[in-house]
Amino acid sequence: MPDPNQAALDFMQTRRSRPARTLAGPVPDAEALQVLLTIAARTPDHGKLEPWRFLVIEKPALERLAGEVRDRGLALALDPERVEKTVREFADADLVVAVVASPKPSDKVPEIEQVLSAGAVCYGLLAAALAAGWGANWLSGWPAFDRPFLEAGLNLKPHEFVAGFLHIGTETIAPPERPRPMLDQITEWVRA
Known part of the structure; x- marks a missing residue:
């Protein structure tokens, strides 16, 4: 039998994201954030392509992006409540790290594997932040895929x-546990 890292297993079994709206300052400083980014960058990466990168977005830039989100939402004629909710995600935040999926041309590593690697980076950063005692949340939303916002903003x-x-950021309230998947409903054993 292997020798388990019980502390790590206990953390993974109880890991819980913190809603972004419940996070406040202080936020990790550059030195603390460097540690978290280093951990996140240790993700599976077939071909060592590094098909992702980080954008550390601080408060002044988040306020600018909130305005750009509002403008784009109006231009796209999105539901005003949906737009305002997304605006608040940027305007109310103190620190956001955007994990940018940046697939590289490769004959050996399909683009989907590179995109999945970027997703693994997101989870790695989320787990590292939570393990370090910070509150953290992984969001996307329509701005993550809106070309004009991505390129101009x-x-x-x-x-x-x-x-x-x-x-x-700093957790202000602990969220309640939420229902988790029923493993017997999502697991199939292939034995032969």
Whole structure:
């Protein structure tokens, strides 16, 4: 039998995201954030392509992006409540790390594997932040895929998109546990 890391297993079994709206300052400083980003970058990455990168978005930039989200939402004629909710996600945040999926041309590693690697980076950053004692939440929403917002607001290249906006800050209230999947309903054993 292997020698388990029980503390890590206990953490993974009880890990719970913190709603972004419940996060406040202080936020990790550059040194603390560097540790979290280093952990997140240790994700599975077939071919060592690094098909992702980080944008650390601080308060002044988040306020600017909130305005751009409002403008884009109006231009797209989205439901005003939906737009305002997304505006608040940016305007009320103190620190967001955007994990940018940036697939690389490769004959050996399909683009889908590269995109999945970017998703793994999001989870790695989320888990690292929570393990370090911060509150954290992984969000996306329509701005993560809106080309004009991505290119004008975040200066992304045409082939890039946001795999996740990771909100990181100080937890103000602990959320209740939520229902989890019933394993017998989502698991099939293939034995022969």
